[in-house]
Amino acid sequence: MPVNTVIYFIIVMLMGVAPTYAHHPKGSIDVYMKAHEKHFEVIDLPKAPSFELMDANGNKVRLSDFDNKVVVLNFISAHCQNFCARHAAVVAAIQQKVNITPLKGGVQFITIIADTKNESLDVMQGYAQTYGFETSNWLLLTTSKDSSEATIKTLVDAYNVVSEAVGNDQERGSVVTHFIDKGGRFAAKFHGLKFGPINPVLYISGLIDN
Numbered sequence: 001m002p003v004n005t006v007i008y009f010i011i012v013m014l015m016g017v018a019p020t021y022a023h024h025p026k027g028s029i030d031v032y033m034k035a036h037e038k039h040f041e042v043i044d045l046p047k048a049p050s051f052e053l054m055d056a057n058g059n060k061v062r063l064s065d066f067d068n069k070v071v072v073l074n075f076i077s078a079h080c081q082n083f084c085a086r087h088a089a090v091v092a093a094i095q096q097k098v099n100i101t102p103l104k105g106g107v108q109f110i111t112i113i114a115d116t117k118n119e120s121l122d123v124m125q126g127y128a129q130t131y132g133f134e135t136s137n138w139l140l141l142t143t144s145k146d147s148s149e150a151t152i153k154t155l156v157d158a159y160n161v162v163s164e165a166v167g168n169d170q171e172r173g174s175v176v177t178h179f180i181d182k183g184g185r186f187a188a189k190f191h192g193l194k195f196g197p198i199n200p201v202l203y204i205s206g207l208i209d210n
Helices: 003-014 029-036 083-099 102-106 121-131 150-158 199-209
Strands: 040-045 052-054 060-062 070-076 107-113 138-141 163-167 170-173 176-180 186-191
Touching (some): 029 199, 070 199, 083 107, 083 176, 083 199, 102 107, 102 199, 107 150, 121 138, 176 199
Parallel strands (some): 070 107, 107 138
Antiparallel strands (some): 040 186, 052 060, 070 176
């Protein structure tokens, strides 16, 4: 077993996770996760939908910039409250667990604003502090200034993110955390907010080890 994984599993054990969760079979992480996590869905497409968006500093960012890493991707709505805040907190918690292990250098977290073009950079820059993201391996992205209005809708549709109006200018949408393997392979999704808190980290570990 790789040294990184050994160190990670020691940390997992210290966190009080059951031993059976700390010994997923290398090379069979999808099979393992399907058996242990009901909110897990295998995708296994050769390429995840690509994008070119803008970060909080106005820099262009492409998904292909992170081909050498596992990417954990989620979408938020600028008009949604409650579940979007809860989703952000869940993804931030995954990042915190990853970042106390040697897995940190192999993972990039990305949050995409799904419904607002050129969101205020001040708002974007305050998002990390609000929800507890560590900016060393996390980015908040929105559409670039020269993109068309259809750009973000096309991307949202490509990832099958569903949203609907619920009144008072609020929106409700699907809560999904997407996992993209090294090389851009669209590996899997974790649905909702009730999955086992350590399972996404174990899945990331399995992708990095494979």
